[in-house]
Amino acid sequence: MTSVASPLAPDWLAVPADPNDLPASVWPSSVLRDRHGVLSIGGVPATDLVQQFGTPLYVVDEEHVRARARETLDAFTGQFERIGTRAKVYYAGKAFLSTAVARWVSDEGLGVDVCTGGELAVALAAGVDPGRIGMHGNNKSLDEIERAVSAGVGTIVIDSEIEIDRVAAAAARLGRVQGVRLRVNSGVHAHTHDFLATAHEDQKFGFPLDRAEAAVRSIRSHAALEFRGLHCHIGSQIFGADGFAESAARLLSLHARLLETGPVPELNLGGGFGIAYTTADDPTPIAELAARIASIVEAECAALGIALPVVAFEPGRSIIGGAGVTLYSVGTIKDVDVTLQGGSSDATAPRRYVSVDGGMSDNARTALYGADYSVRIASRASDADAALVRIAGKHCESGDIVVNADYLPADVTPGDLLAVPATGAYCWALASNYNIVGRPPVVAVANGEARLLIRGETEHDLLARDTGFAPTAPGAS
Incomplete structure (x- = not known):
């Protein structure tokens, strides 16, 4: 791979040698790719999780939470006993x-x-x-x-x-x-x-x-x-x-x-x-x-x-934050030519907008705080060069951004699954129903098994709170 840094990338963001890599500092320790390039969490392939629960989907690595809780308690009790x-x-x-x-x-x-x-x-x-x-x-x-x-x-x-x-x-x-x-x-x-x-x-x-x-x-x-x-x-x-x-x-x-x-x-x-x-x-x-x-x-x-x-x-965040991964499905992709600051009026660089089926309703931190996140393709690996992307949500807001800037393989395409790590804290907790979108389900993974912690909301759930909604009785014409 011979990828070149984009002039639109923030200074802190380096071009990865491999846009399929999974930096240990960002991902739960159980996350890996199988021989087909599919990402798994807690021993469960992302593709299996999505087939069972759909997207967007919050995934929480139970053992990561437990390990961080033990590590934190041991550190503080040990040092204060000292x-x-x-x-x-x-x-x-x-x-x-x-x-x-x-x-x-x-x-x-x-x-x-x-x-x-x-x-x-x-x-x-x-x-x-x-x-x-x-x-x-x-x-x-x-x-x-x-x-x-x-x-x-x-x-x-x-x-x-x-x-x-x-x-x-x-x-x-x-x-x-x-x-x-x-x-x-x-x-x-x-x-x-x-x-x-x-x-x-x-x-x-x-x-x-x-x-x-x-x-x-x-x-x-x-x-x-x-x-x-x-x-x-x-x-x-x-x-x-x-x-x-x-x-x-x-x-x-x-x-x-x-x-x-x-x-x-x-x-x-x-x-x-x-x-x-x-x-x-x-x-x-x-x-x-x-x-x-x-x-x-x-x-x-x-x-x-x-x-x-x-x-x-x-x-709180240091216990649960790194245990969470959110899975999304890619919908549309759009390249936009952006005028470079400090250059001539015709100096531009492309920014690739990759839109997913979630957004600020399941992760408000980017819009609220300008928070930065990472992203990787979860359903496959790729040998394509790295390209700068911005992961956008589906909501009717220009500020509806999930990941402001990261590099993905340039062949990212509609239907790909994306994984955003470090979403265990203040994502579900801040989730909303903006644009009448249901909050996603939360599943826990451990030892190769997944179980539902919080069920996702359906449109029927949201309509059920609307007093003007008259559901049709089963069998009624």
Whole structure:
């Protein structure tokens, strides 16, 4: 193959030596190609999955999820035992939650973090121990608070002054003492390898540091509440530990002041650990993150002369994100001549638009955040040269893009199956019915077998919610 880089390609995107390759950093470890070039996940060929379930199709590698859960728990528990304390790990259900996934992570020793009544219902339906559930949310309804306290949820994260009284009232009414954490804004904003530290944050979540002590006094004034400690979340898709270092230092300074007036057994540093979406991404290994954060906490506590707290974390994307692959069918292909920036008016380069049968309704992240993804042909291998492509969806929006830029074999054609990796987090969770399109099914694969986790929506399902729809009775003319 003798492929040439396209001038339209982003700087980070290199021409692959082989556009059939499957970089290990991006794909689940179970993904491979058989002798016919067909991609398989968890031992199940993509062509078989599509024949049984259709496209678009979310595929989740169960063993990848379980392995990442074990790896994360082992890393944090081991490193915090090294410094003389304990660690807790909660799976952040907002990344993707189903009863099966809740059971997988619970089986592997993780708690579950939820942020709505619906997520709480899923975790409870899965049989998760309520004591190992944490509940977030900046606007928990009275009903959600009541349900959480009644179910025996281990900790509720207090996000505003009014919630202190609401949670206390529910707990008193139900005869419970409810464990709570206080969400605070450390002023640290982190994304990938960069972070910014400021004095104040303009956001809907949590308390500024200078109002936290008054909030804790209010919590401690209620006999029905038990203050467990502070909680902070500094961002998402974070590479490196520098942001966590600065945030932990600020939180532990406040933690030390709170210890002067009562117990503060825990500190929750949140999640946000990044994954690789493309070969340009270089996420920090979880073992390295755990070691660095543990050492930071140890050093800060020693400097402040305080005991080490139990430290909790809430990873979601780093557990489930890399386990997901979305399969699509190619519909149309269109080459567009694009005028090159900085060149003469007649200097152009071709961009190949490959349109698939899904789009922003099953993966909103590209449109919402400008997220980058990778793509490969899943139904065959090819010896054609690599060509720059943009994978477009079927929706009536110019911004309906699934993969902004990658290289595929130039002979990509209608009917090919495409696979987009790293779609386990915030794809199904953000899915919509835009243009009256049903959300795709989710299947789990493991040991050469596939099983349905969440059934896909049909047009009949969508019409059934429309009160003007009168379905025809079976046998009626």
